[in-house]
Structure formats: structure tokens, C-alpha cells
Amino acid sequence: MVMADTAVTPFDMGTFGSRTTPIMAAQLRKVAAAARELLVDLAAGRWGVDRSALVAQAAAVAHPPTGRTAGYGELSKGQKLVKAIGDDVPTAPAERWTVAGQSVPKVNGREVVTGRHQYTSDMNRPGMVYGRVLRAPSVGAALVSVDTRAAAEAIGAVHAEWKPTPQPSGAELFDYLRKNPTDAQGESARSGYTAGSVESGRAAAATRLDATYTVAYIAHVPLEPRAAVAEWQDGALTVWTGTQRPFGVRTELAEAFRVPEEKVRVVVPDTGSGYGGKHTGEAAIEAARLAKAAGRPVKVAWTREEEFTWAYFRPAGVIDVKSGASPDGKLTAWEFHNYNSGASGIRTPYDVPHQKIEFHATRYPLRQGSYRGLAATANHFARESHMDELAHAIGLDPLDLRLTNLSDARLRAVLQAAAERFGWGKTKATPERGFGLACGVEKGGYVATCAEVAIARPSGEVKVTRAVTAFECGAIVNPDHLRNQVEGAVVMGLGGALFEAVQFEAGEVSNPKLSLYRVPRFSDAPLLETVLLDRKDLPSAGAGETPIVALAPAVAGALFTATGVRRRSLPLAPKGISA
Amino acid sequence: MPIDLIVNGTRRRLEADPQRSLLTVLREDLELTGAKYGCGEGQCGACTVLIEGQATRSCLTKLGALAGKSVTTIEGLETGGQLHPLQQAFLDAGAMQCGYCTAGMIVAGASLLRRNPDPEEPAIRKALEGNVCRCGTYTRIVAAVRAAAATGTRTTRG
Ligand code: FES
Ligand code: FES
Numbered sequence: 237m238v239m240a241d242t243a244v245t246p247f248d249m250g251t252f253g254s255r256t257t258p259i260m261a262a263q264l265r266k267v268a269a270a271a272r273e274l275l276v277d278l279a280a281g282r283w284g285v286d287r288s289a290l291v292a293q294a295a296a297v298a299h300p301p302t303g304r305t306a307g308y309g310e311l312s313k314g315q316k317l318v319k320a321i322g323d324d325v326p327t328a329p330a331e332r333w334t335v336a337g338q339s340v341p342k343v344n345g346r347e348v349v350t351g352r353h354q355y356t357s358d359m360n361r362p363g364m365v366y367g368r369v370l371r372a373p374s375v376g377a378a379l380v381s382v383d384t385r386a387a388a389e390a391i392g393a394v395h396a397e398w399k400p401t402p403q404p405s406g407a408e409l410f411d412y413l414r415k416n417p418t419d420a421q422g423e424s425a426r427s428g429y430t431a432g433s434v435e436s437g438r439a440a441a442a443t444r445l446d447a448t449y450t451v452a453y454i455a456h457v458p459l460e461p462r463a464a465v466a467e468w469q470d471g472a473l474t475v476w477t478g479t480q481r482p483f484g485v486r487t488e489l490a491e492a493f494r495v496p497e498e499k500v501r502v503v504v505p506d507t508g509s510g511y512g513g514k515h516t517g518e519a520a521i522e523a524a525r526l527a528k529a530a531g532r533p534v535k536v537a538w539t540r541e542e543e544f545t546w547a548y549f550r551p552a553g554v555i556d557v558k559s560g561a562s563p564d565g566k567l568t569a570w571e572f573h574n575y576n577s578g579a580s581g582i583r584t585p586y587d588v589p590h591q592k593i594e595f596h597a598t599r600y601p602l603r604q605g606s607y608r609g610l611a612a613t614a615n616h617f618a619r620e621s622h623m624d625e626l627a628h629a630i631g632l633d634p635l636d637l638r639l640t641n642l643s644d645a646r647l648r649a650v651l652q653a654a655a656e657r658f659g660w661g662k663t664k665a666t667p668e669r670g671f672g673l674a675c676g677v678e679k680g681g682y683v684a685t686c687a688e689v690a691i692a693r694p695s696g697e698v699k700v701t702r703a704v705t706a707f708e709c710g711a712i713v714n715p716d717h718l719r720n721q722v723e724g725a726v727v728m729g730l731g732g733a734l735f736e737a738v739q740f741e742a743g744e745v746s747n748p749k750l751s752l753y754r755v756p757r758f759s760d761a762p763l764l765e766t767v768l769l770d771r772k773d774l775p776s777a778g779a780g781e782t783p784i785v786a787l788a789p790a791v792a793g794a795l796f797t798a799t800g801v802r803r804r805s806l807p808l809a810p811k812g813i814s815a
Numbered sequence: 816m817p818i819d820l821i822v823n824g825t826r827r828r829l830e831a832d833p834q835r836s837l838l839t840v841l842r843e844d845l846e847l848t849g850a851k852y853g854c855g856e857g858q859c860g861a862c863t864v865l866i867e868g869q870a871t872r873s874c875l876t877k878l879g880a881l882a883g884k885s886v887t888t889i890e891g892l893e894t895g896g897q898l899h900p901l902q903q904a905f906l907d908a909g910a911m912q913c914g915y916c917t918a919g920m921i922v923a924g925a926s927l928l929r930r931n932p933d934p935e936e937p938a939i940r941k942a943l944e945g946n947v948c949r950c951g952t953y954t955r956i957v958a959a960v961r962a963a964a965a966t967g968t969r970t971t972r973g
Contacts (some may be wrong), residue, residue, distance in 0.1 A: 347912075349902040
């Protein structure tokens with residue numbers, strides 16, 4: 237199967253937004269079913285037998301009456317078989333799946349473990365040279381002068397003078413976001429939601445709570461930094477690059493070089509991960525520009541520092557929440573304002589008669605973009621933390637408060653499954669050990685996480701020691717790969733929850749290295765338990781993103797039960813806990 | 816001055832700047848791209864190779880320091896088409912997602928198993944602490960090393 241090559245595959249939007257499983261997989265299933273029928277036709281023609289007597293199975297067509305069999309490859313003989321198919325190709329329902337639904341191993345696993353698997357940064361082309369780009373030291377700096385004579389030696393030897401422009405620093409970030417609204421009408425208008433009147437809901441409440449939550453900028457840190465190899469031939473451009481949006485990058489390239497899209501081919505060899513961080517084609521454009529100038533193929537592979545500085549980040553944000561609840565814990569009012577971080581997952585799944593939910597676009601100091609789960613990480617952190625705070629104010633258990641306000645059966649199911657596996661409520665928190673839980677629904681996936689944290693005394697070092705995640709995304713396509721995604725999301729989420737943050741001074745990132753920006757390592761990985769709920773009666777949804785959203789609020793809740801102090805900013809404990 | 820070293824069992828004579836890192840020499844001159852660049856500062860382990868059997872960050876190792884030494888990369892772990900037990904264990908445990916960290920993890924793990932054929936979990940975590948898997952497959956990697964240790968033990972006993 238050829239994937240992600242704009243010259244030979246039909247258009248697709250890309251690998252993001254948990255779209256592959258619900259959208260692409262459904263299409264592929266139809267295509268595969270139609271291709272199978274085509275191969276059966278070929279076999280029927282070749283053997284002069286009735287197609288109804290043929291069986292297609294295990295990559296071959298067989299004719300049981302005569303014992304004849306021919307592999308798919310043998311039947312198609314390398315020809316290009318083209319067929320337009322309609323939307324009505326019948327495919328097997330989940331109950332009758334034979335391959336889907338099984339833990340089929342990764343197809344290219346052997347290539348990976350032997351080091352033979354080629355990523356973009358591993359590629360070589362005849363005559364290829366390596367390109368580097370001289371970059372500004374900070375956001376908004378303008379080039380005053382540059383002496384390129386030393387460029388042939390090393391990019392570091394090039395002398396350049398830059399004129400900085402005034403830029404915000406990390407210390408003023410949240411103030412800055414609040415004070416710099418823009419009227420990017422589109423997203424805010426679309427994502428807003430109002431029901432009833434928050435004022436009257438608050439007036440009717442016995443408990444009212446106001447709180448503000450913040451999230452820092454964090455970096456994706458894909459282990460393979462951006463890379464591209466570009467080659468021009470007779471005015472046509474081919475670029476190999478690790479991107480999540482090959483067709484989007486093709487458009488970027490066509491625009492950058494003013495050539496028609498048919499003259500641009502983008503191939504994605506494979507990507508050393510993206511997590512939403514590789515939607516764009518920076519390295520592709522750079523390599524293509526250099527290849528054009530050099531008249532030969534050029535590889536541009538970003539350094540870790542470039543990736544930390546000039547890629548984009550998960551947006552920082554400020555979230556204001558105002559709520560009200562009756563004495564028995566029924567929510568009466570919910571007002572939620574998100575500044576800058578985004579609108580994904582902004583709505584509450586709880587039943588509240590009076591609501592006002594708004595996303596506010598603002599100006600922002602660093603380049604920002606997609607990240608696993610988008611703003612759902614921030615919005616779930618704020619919402620679920622606030623639910624905990626309400627529970628505490630009313631004197632209810634956080635699980636009970638949630639169940640009291642939740643009629644969504646799928647969300648209740650994961651919440652109860654996680655709580656049960658975790659043994660929620662069975663152990664009392666101590667100053668050294670706390671327990672938290674959170675849940676949410678996003679992009680068709682339902683998740684609940686229960687977390688246990690340990691605080692070492694007197695050092696104050698915080699560790700997530702156990703995380704139980706229940707997840708449901710319809711009919712499970714590959715249980716082991718799903719488990720792997722859930723585990724990976726939890727481990728990645730742990731970094732953003734506890735310690736990850738991009739630091740910056742006057743538009744310059746000040747921790748652009750792995751030695752300065754901490755990511756989760758072996759010692760950080762908790763005991764992971766994953767409970768998968770398989771709903772064969774429901775269409776499969778994606779799973780790469782949603783399992784990340786409940787971890788941070790669950791950890792925040794766990795820290796609260798241990799310390800009695802509510803932490804409302806992500807990361808929660810970048811330097812441990814002092815008190 | 817050319818530098819002689821043994822790479823995956825074969826003697827190689829290299830006419831390269833001794834100041835260059837072993838990682839770039841392997842990847843650019845010898846077309847051994849299994850070892851990856853992830854940080855260039857010894858923080859991620861993606862570039863791990865064995866030098867005289869010892870797990871080493873090739874991004875921080877200068878070519879000039881290697882005269883006469885033997886280097887084993889991920890490409891050299893397989894013997895006669897037979898995967899190293901740890902390579903097989905990674906496959907069996909599904910201990911990867913994007914796979915970009917995998918070579919470094921396996922080489923670092925193989926070095927640990929050489930020193931300690933039956934490491935317990937804490938020893939595995941400690942030995943691999945310098946290797947980053949951003950996809951977060953740590954638990955599976957630990958399980959893979961445990962499984963390979965078990966296989967190794969069986970083989971030696973059997
Ligand atoms: S590239 Fe050598 S340790 Fe990261
Ligand atoms: S599998 Fe992607 S970094 Fe480890």
C-alpha cells in the first residue's frame with residue numbers, strides 16, 4: 237500500500253484530528269472490498285469459472301472445486317487496475333470482522349527494529365547536499381546585515397546582525413493574552429454556546445465558585461525534528477518530508493514557487509512522530525529553495541534547537557470559570573471563557589440549564605498551532621479541575637458530583653469503569669499520596685482517568701505512580717495498537733501536566749534544548765492500566781488524541797487531595813512541591 | 816591521516832575530519848542510518864551505538880577518538896538473518912509507535928543485557944533513563960527488555 241504520495245494517492249486532508257479511523261479507514265475498507273471483487277473477477281475470467289464458486293482469503297483467490305488458487309499479486313500481474321467505485325460498496329459490520337478487531341502487529345516492525353526503516357532524515361539522493369538556514373535569534377527580529385562568506389564552512393560561522401523588536405516575555409504571558417483580544421470572529425462565533433441565563437442560574441445556586449486556570453506553551457518535541465529532501469527536475473519539484481499534511485504542503489510549495497500543483501509532488505517516507513506538530517511545510521520550502529539555488533537535491537534537517545525555537549507550540553491560555561450548584565450538587569450555572577488556547581473541547585458534557593461558553597481569540601507572543609487534542613487539553617484541565625473544586629466546596633466526592641450531573645451514558649460508562657478498576661474512594665489520601673479523577677469526551681472518544689500521585693518528603697518531588705484510563709471509541713479496530721495509543725497519550729500528557737513549559741524572554745525561547753526542557757522519561761512513567769470498552773455497535777472513532785485530555789486534571793485533583801492546595805496552572809509542579 | 820575502525824565487524828578506513836561526530840560519519844559517509852539524531856547533546860539516546868560493547872552516544876563521540884575501536888550499530892545486531900533476542904522482544908511486545916527511538920533503545924538495552932543478563936525493572940529503567948521515547952512507550956520497552964532477558968536465560972540454561 238502506498239501512503240502519502242501526492243502523485244499516486246487520492247487527495248486526503250492529512251493525518252490529524254483523529255480523522256484517520258472514522259474517515260479514512262471507512263474509505264479504505266470500501267476500496268479494499270471493491271479491489272477484492274475485482275480480483276475475484278480476474279480469477280473467474282482466467283479460469284473460466286463462475287465467480288460465485290470463488291473464495292477470496294489470505295491474499296489469494298481460490299476455487300475449491302478444482303483446488304486452484306492464485307495470489308492477488310499473481311492475478312494482477314503488476315498491472316494498474318483502475319476502477320471508480322461508488323459510496324455503496326458493502327463492507328462487513330464489526331461483528332463479522334476477521335482481521336480488523338484483532339491485534340495485528342505493525343507491518344514494518346522488522347524494518348524498524350533492524351534500523352532499516354527510512355525516515356526523511358535518513359534519505360539520500362544522487363548528488364544530494366546538505367542545507368542549513370540562518371535564523372533570527374528571536375521572534376520579530378529583523379536582519380540588519382549578514383556576511384555570508386563563511387557560510388560554506390558552517391552556519392555558525394556566518395556573521396549576522398539583527399535588530400530585535402519589543403516582544404512579550406513569559407512572566408507577562410497571561411496578562412498579555414487577556415489584554416490583547418482580536419476579533420477573529422470566525423472561531424469565537426462558531427464555538428460559543430449559550431443556554432438560559434447564567435445570572436439566574438447563579439442566583440439560584442447555593443454554592444458559587446469563580447476561578448481562573450492557565451496553561452503554558454508546550455512543545456511537541458517529535459523525536460525526529462523537521463526534515464525534507466527536495467529535488468527539481470525540468471521545472472517539476474519532488475519533496476520528501478515528514479508531514480501530517482502532504483497535500484497541504486504541496487499547496488504551500490506551489491504557492492511559494494509559483495508553480496502549478498501538478499508540478500509538485502510531496503512524498504512522506506515516514507515520520508519520527510508529529511503529535512499535531514508537523515502540519516506545516518517549513519523544512520520542505522527551505523529544502524526546495526536551496527535545491528533550486530544549488531541545482532541539485534538538498535536535504536534540510538532541523539536541529540533540536542531549531543525545532544524548539546521555530547516550530548510551533550501548543551497555545552498557552554487563560555480560562556475563567558464561574559459556576560453555581562444546588563446543595564445536592566446539581567449544576568445550576570456554568571460560564572467558561574477561554575483566552576487564546578482554543579475552542580476544542582470547550583463545551584461541558586454535564587447537564588447545566590444555564591450556560592455561557594466563549595472562546596476569545598487574542599494576539600499571542602509565540603508561534604502556535606495544533607497539538608495532540610488541541611485545546612481540549614486546556615479546556616478539560618480547567619473544567620474538570622473546577623468540578624473538583626465544586627465538589628470540595630459542596631462536600632461531595634468528585635466522582636459523585638460528576639455522576640450527579642451526567643446523563644451521557646457513554647461518558648458515565650468510562651468514568652465508572654476507570655473508578656472501579658482504580659478502586660476509587662477505597663484509600664484515604666495522605667500528605668504523601670493523593671488520588672484524582674477526570675473525564676471527558678472529544679472527537680468521538682470517551683475517556684476517564686484516575687491518577688495516583690506520590691510526593692516525596694521533604695524533597696517535594698512529585699511522581700504520578702499509577703494511572704488508570706478507561707477509553708471507548710466505538711468498535712475497536714486494533715486492541716493492542718489502541719492500548720499503545722492510550723498509554724502513549726497518558727505518558728505524554730504527564731509532561732504537560734507536571735513540568736513541561738516553553739520559557740521565553742522578549743520573544744526568545746530560553747530553554748530550546750532537551751537538557752533545558754524536560755520531557756517524560758522512564759523514571760516518570762507510572763504504572764499504566766488501560767480499560768478498553770469495545771462497542772461493536774458503534775462506528776470507530778480515532779484514539780490518538782482524546783486519551784490525553786483527562787490526565788492533567790486527574791493529577792491536579794490528586795495533588796489537591798494530598799496537599800490541600802489547589803493548583804490551577806499547567807504545569808502543576810515543574811519544581812516539585814515546596815510546602 | 817585516515818582512521819581505521821571496525822564497524823559491525825568490518826574493518827573500515829575513513830578519510831574524514833577527526834572532529835566530526837561518529838553519528839554524522841555513520842549516517843552520511845557509511846550510509847548506516849539506523850542511529851538517529853534527536854538532540855545532538857547526549858540527552859535523548861536516539862544515536863546510541865556500541866563502542867567496544869558499551870552503549871555510547873555517537874552524537875558526542877568524535878571520530879578521532881575511535882582509532883582501532885570496534886563500533887556496533889543497530890544494523891549489526893542481527894546475526895546471519897537472526898534477530899537479536901531484544902529486537903524480537905520489541906516486535907513481540909509492540910514496543911514502538913513511530914519507531915524513531917527504537918534503534919537507540921535496543922542498542923542501549925542490548926548493552927545492559929550484556930552486563931547484566933537478567934535485570935529487574937528498576938535496573939532497566941535506570942540503564943535506559945537517558946533514552947527518550949516521546950511516543951511514551953516506556954512500559955512496553957521495559958517489558959521487552961524483561962522478555963529478552965528471560966529468553967536469554969532460557970537459551971543459556973538450555
Ligand atoms: S542525538 Fe545523541 S543523545 Fe540525542
Ligand atoms: S516510538 Fe516514537 S519516539 Fe519512541
